[in-house]
Amino acid sequence: MSKQHITTTLNGEPTEFLCDTRQTLLDTLRNELRLTGTKEGCATGDCGACTVLLDGKATCSCLVLGVEAEGKDIQTIEGVAHEGELHPLQTAFLNNAALQCGVCTPGIIVAAKALLETHPNPTEKEVRYWLSGNLCRCTGYDKIIHAVMDAASAMRGEQP
Amino acid sequence: MPSASTYSRPSSLDEALTFIQSTSGKALKILAGGTDLLIQMRAGLYPDTALLDIKNIPETMSITIEPNQVRIGAAAAASEICANIQLRQLYPGLVEGIEYIGSTQIQSRATFGGNLCNASPAADGVPALIAAGGTCLIVGPEGRRINPISTICTGPGETALGQGEFIAEFILPIPKPGSADAYLRFTPRNEMDIAVVGVAANLSVDADGTCTRAQVVIGAIAPTALVASDVAACLVDQPLTPKIIDKAGEIASQLGSPLTDKRGTSEYRHQIAGVLTKRAIKIAAERAKKAH
Amino acid sequence: MSAKTTYKWIGSSPVRPDGVDKVTGRANFGADHSEPGMIYGKVLRSPIAHGRIQSINLTPALQVPGVLAAICGDDFPDADAVQGMSSGESPADMRDIARNVMARDKVLYHGHPIAAVAAMSPEIADEALKHIQVTYEALPPVLNLDQAMAKDAPLLHEDQITRGLPKKPTQASNIAAVLNLKRGDLETGFSQADIIIEETYTTPTAHQGYIEPHAVIARCNEDGRAAIWCCTQGPFVVRSLSAQVLGWDMGRIKVTPSEIGGGFGGKTTIYLEPLAVKLAEKSGRPVKMVMSREDVFRATGPTSASRTHVKLGMNKAGKITAADVKLECEAGAFKGSPMQTACMTALTCYDLENFNITGYDVVVNKPKAAAYRAPGAPLTAFAVESAIDQAAKRLGLDPIDIRLNNAAKEGTVAPYGAKFPPIGLVETLQAAKAHPHYCAPLKPNQGRGIASGFWFNAGMQSSAAINLNENGTATVITASPDIGGSRASMALMTAETLGIPYADVNAIVADTEAAGYCDVTGGSRTTFATGRAVIMAAEKVIVSLRERAAALWELKPEQVEWRDGQAHPDSEASAGADIKPLSLAELALSAAKTGGPISAKASLTAQGAGGGFGTQICDVEVDPETGKTEIIRFTVIQDAGKAIHRAYVEGQLQGGAVQGIGWALNEEYIYDEKGCMQNASFLDYRMPVALDLPMIDTVIVEVPNPNHPFGVRGVGETPIVPALAAVANAIDSAVDARMTDLPINPPKLLKQLSTA
């Protein structure tokens, strides 16, 4: 297996790793870099549990090769909280009981983070459209959508 | 993942060609968005295959609106294409087509080049590309050539591209005043689904609403996207009244040889082709009237 | 505990103790654990749906560089030696579980495990699987009820004699069991009927659809002990089932449950665990095995496809005079479909004099059925609740009134013979009728449907321990995996009982060596049964605290009362003496001086779980040109006895209803004629996505269950039961199309509309 040396920015820090040219970014994050917060639900880009931000864009890391991340900026769930402070989305998910088993939560929070960075005041429909690539089987999505809307208003500085 | 082999991400078309020459004789696959290719590789296809990643070449990544044409890089991501306001004004239907592909996450990667060359009969990006009457710049060991987009797909998973050839960009005409397109697809779920049927309508109307030009292309009812010329014929020189549009839908529902598979029966695809053709023509017509 | 009605903590919705780990990605699920020196295991699965294994040659695989172990059926004790019933909550024959985990003489479904290898990398393991040489004698696949029940049908099990028939048959059959429940006289009942509804309803094979694939890591130590880390609903069940399949003494196995990425009943059994242990034993290395999504669909417990024939007699006043229900249920490769519970719940919402319920458990060449949220109940509820709606329509009666007219109440004798204690069906129907949703206006092509449902809720065995820390905070320890926020409800019940703040209680889930025996988190039992063990443990802690206070005050323990988290001398003892109450924290601080650390344990077989009833209102809009159904409004009304963590009870109601909606509209296993599943991916096995649904409104009715200190009833499973019929009834109301075969996908509905 020929391995390539890849340099990236991972959760704000310069990070280098070796990965086989056929290894997905998901497997690289989980097996080489020990960041197991990004989950595999299907490995075919249909469930969104492996969502990371690649140059700021919500992306299924199971459909990206590790070598394609050369020179890119990667953000995973482990980078969402910042200096000991939870991100408003994380707080909103906890306060709204917007997770039950929690396996889809990392992927949804990362995808929602990308949404709120580009749509600070999304409608319910826009949130549902944006998150349709993130399957959840436990919650029926209701409290997840409420949590994202709450986080959006908190980030706009509105009192809950 | 099957056994590894080389991977290259050239920064120019020429650099890409030198890599292609270096792998001639060996299996080579072009990697654009990868949202189809990586799934196929994971299922064991293309083992020991060199990968040419074309997402670092200006021509394949850029979207440029020129006075008399529009150029869209074959590896430009759907999310970039959908964010381009000017492009959406010129070709709303074209943008709707690629916007349908997969989820937000897939939109960050999916490309017109990948969608077309994967050659799925149900590809959402293809009907509007063909209906726009566009051409594409093909680059390969024997040099460059320009072909109509409609000639690229030759069957499910098959294209007319030769060994070592790839599409660098798509070139579309600037639509004339009074012209517009629209794309609709049907899927049981609202998202994350493969089209049971997809219909692109691209037409022009004169000042009093008579159709002067029409092109209707239907996906998922034939081995490749079907250019429904007799649907177009039924519209040209006609005022786009409900009666005419219904007739167009009626014709559309007889076309192609749709399969029965896990996504729908052939009889159902015929019916839906008719319904979506009517709806797409109606939307394109309304947009065209406003585009005077 | 006097049944107070105002509580300090019970009924609130605080943040769960494990929440931060789950929103930051730190929480470890099945595939996240690693062990030093770990290698990777993969399973070779049958490419055919029905056949006899003639030979397996593992040697070529062992010769692939990097392969350290390879196993097949011969590496396990003879399945016939594995006797008895599993202790899992879906009682299954251990011999069947052993033969499902690894095929022995026969392969019985496409995807049935035949062999497994362990290698230095997943890629090498995949490669090695291609080198295993297997020869089969292919047999004709049996793929549906008609094929299986046909007279000359190929037999899956030559030794399977139908159980439950009046006369014991001599011929083997694909019908594994028959169950009959009857009361009164059908003919008399039907003679009193003004109308008779007779219809056949079918539901497809469907999967629980948990987002986390099955995953396990196993390690065998040199001293013969084994450790298993896996995502499961029941670590003790994994220990007991794995030990029996391996032929090991279960004391040698320690199971540590990881966080579980959804189960819904599908992770109450075993698939990979014994294979990983055997590969670890043979290779001397820890072995990690993770299923692909395709494996999960092809080879883990879907729920049964079913066919239910209903004949319903009703008089003009809307009283059911007779009901004849016949259910045929696909068990998959081995007996054990949820036929029995489907029969027992079929008519349980209604007080009937004359009924006959017959159920058939039928094996077919499909994966062995496992429990899926109120296993069996949705199958017959879809049929009966649809038939009742058809009757209401024909008689021009309101569908809620017709249900109220027949509703089971306290004292009603259920079809399976039990007399109901206090239950809340009537209250849910009245709440539905009074709800603004029920009378909201509808536009063209829109329709409204309602349906009711029931689930028993299980009790089973649970244990809990509570340790007081020196600073007066408490740790509550159970082995009930936390799928829906149960750590929070354990902490709430502990805090309420001890009288200390919720934030002072941390609830953890422990492994099989650190916590007392606990059955699965399933059967909607955790908050009820494990909750009762937690409360019993807390009450024992209070006894200790009163003893410590009594000792400090030189009183007898009986003279000390416990209120609001403090020890108080009773009125007689405190008369004339200036004794200040002692808080839990003060007593914990002085524990060393008064006898040592304060902790308590409690275990029980919890009886009297008390059934859970629910009623749902569904609004749909149908596109008549494409046959597509859009859910535009949905309200779930359910009796929870007492909601402990309000938001997570709502979450169960919402999640269960949405699984029912998916089942009604688009979810199904699609097989080809050779028995190979065609849609084994999340793309083509269409579960609802966020854009497919509106907000799911919930109403929690609270008719207390006398058998729980706070009145708790299970809530996890009932919400899926009514949803299938609620959607079907709404579609009929919208476009006058009675769809009796699920899923009601667009092609089927458009065909019905075009022919109507």
Add this chain to the structure above:
Amino acid sequence: MARVVFTGDLIRQFGTSELTVPARSIKALIQALSQQCPEAADTLMEMAISIDGEIHQQAFLEKLSEEAEVCFIPPIGAG
């Protein structure tokens, strides 16, 4: 005297769906029934039992009142 109601295989094994048995506890009742029909012994222990209308899983030591009504029902699986 406990009035016993059978379902499923037990009806065949005991030749009837109802029986009265002198027993003051479930343990005694199961012993009496197992003597009467040894083939049913295992099944009796696996089944859920409703005593005067209340379902008990794993019932064994429960006492039976004079006119107790006992019903053997299939064990309740759960998801």
